[in-house]
Amino acid sequence: MTSADTPGPGKNVAILRKARDMSQAKLAREAGVSVSLLSKIEVGDRALNQGVAAALARAMGVGLNELLGQTRIQEDNDELLKQLRSTIRRFDLPGEPPNNPEILKSDLVELTRLRSDAKLREVLEKTPGLLAKATNFAHANGSPEAWAMVADIYSTIYWLAARHRWMDLADLAVLKQHAAAERANPLLKIVAARDEAGAFLNSGDFAGGLAIIERAVVQAEKLNGRDRALGLGLLHLRGLTLAGRAGDKKETERHIAAAWRVAEEFSEDVDVHGIHFGPENTAIHQIATTVDLEQHRTALDTMESLTRRPLTLPATRIGPLHMNVARAKLALGNRDDALESLVSAWEVAPQMSKVHPTSRELMRVLISLHKRSNPTLTKLAQRAGVTI
Template identity: 60%
Template structure:
């Protein structure tokens, strides 16, 4: 399946899938439980398709959410690396026996986390196969929990890369291997693995299933962990739960996870990198903002976002880029189209590789270009970046 080349974005894929099935708009709208008017606006690019509505439409089509959103294409030169990466993943329990320099391994892991933070998807893709092979070899040689934690960390990066592109077969394989490594490691690595596993449910549109994974992991962390690591684990899980509940528009569950995340963030203090993932007060704010937009509390979300940016931030591009996308969502919902263009342009400036493949970025670009009927240099520049033909 592919979107219309002139207007890439998840909403365009809805029309493609509908026409493939020979359905009229009112037939699809009836199956999805939405108005024909709403569906028409989504297809024409007059209203963005959010992932909550996307999950409903995906169910009506009999596909998963990631299939509806559409996979990002493999960039030139990345295909061979991804083939190599899959080969290394298949050989999880078959070490090469080659010696590994532990000091170099530590530097390579730190560089991977930096590139992930910078949302440098291409560089992460190119480094993953060799690094994954080395960390697996080293963990088999030592069989130490700390070295298996490193394996789990690299698989978390594989999941992150695959999820950003909606390569869900790769993402789901990654979280299986991540859990296998985490089980030989420590409870915090297991909590991160559960968070990523719940992410595959999020990407697939099974929000209730993802919440069940989170709730199970929260119970395990509360029962088996102590000290700061307990709060780090719970905080990361609550952030994922918050997002999943927001997509379901389950306000009660959202507030429960917000409360839990805030409590853990207050104890951990400033944001830190946990197994390649950030947690702390700032990242909690970015998740609250996104969830408020999902719940259509756009004015509140915008106030939270503008205050956060005004007060200064320390989070990396991989978090600040999506933050600007969600601010753009809130502005567009409040009919501030020019402001939405400015915020989306910020997301492109901060994390261009992520903006190029992120479904929210693509959908906002499609809608903003469609709605701006008059000539606008900023919209023209945005269209060029997003690959939209004017």
């Protein structure tokens, strides 16, 4: 599996700042944060959130992915990524289509399952070959259903690239996803817009991402029935995340309210082309965003309400949920419970936790704050490949 270039985003702030010969006072001033907060982030007394990270990255003239730490491509993954990029490059140069398209459908179901289980390595292994076969079939068949399979695979490629902060690949994936979705159906065009806004989110351009969402909402309003509800729901979830990272409470509340209005149309969460929407995922997004806005008690209250029933969503959603709960607990000074939640994230989604910037930042801060040995933290650090 891959590993990240930095031990934690907060530590990387100090590395990048010193490389640019910037004082803490100058960086804090240009990023619009206090010197005290910046100092705590750098030494590991405070976890860096992605809203502050984006402001610091802009002030230093670097990409958010560089500050958070792109996942280093190890030798065993390099060839797979070369194959994937080659296949993407040949989007308009189709080859021989597969003889049995039914196998394509079952392979896509398996790819979606691997994504839901947050099996990053296995997704990377399966994607290049499946993308080539699906693209060739779509060119030969020409049906909306065939192009829908291609669009779904590109959505997974975006997801994979975003998890590792390979933003050039994420940008390329959403470009091709749009092209395939145009030949598929209107709902998939909405999903493509949602992923495009995600690329803006992961690059730290929250205003740009919100502009993409607003444009797509206009298109989703034109859909009918279930497709309209699903499209609007997915867009408002992305919108509330973007607004929360931007620190815009009013816009965040607007998207939260809109997402809940749509979620009420669903008795339980549903899978939309590998992405989930419904009451549970809406609550999960709300928890993450209230933590971004430093409303930590509210986040934990929402978590308590959410867990009165067994959670049904897959690892790709539950893993980050535990990370965000850990952020809230840590901010409130409860280190032991924060560590317990981080351990839960690792148990649910170990591959994602190993490369996720929130997980790595929590690990760094917990190590810094635990001045004495903690057996649970020591064991988790060993799994993460972090030296205490």
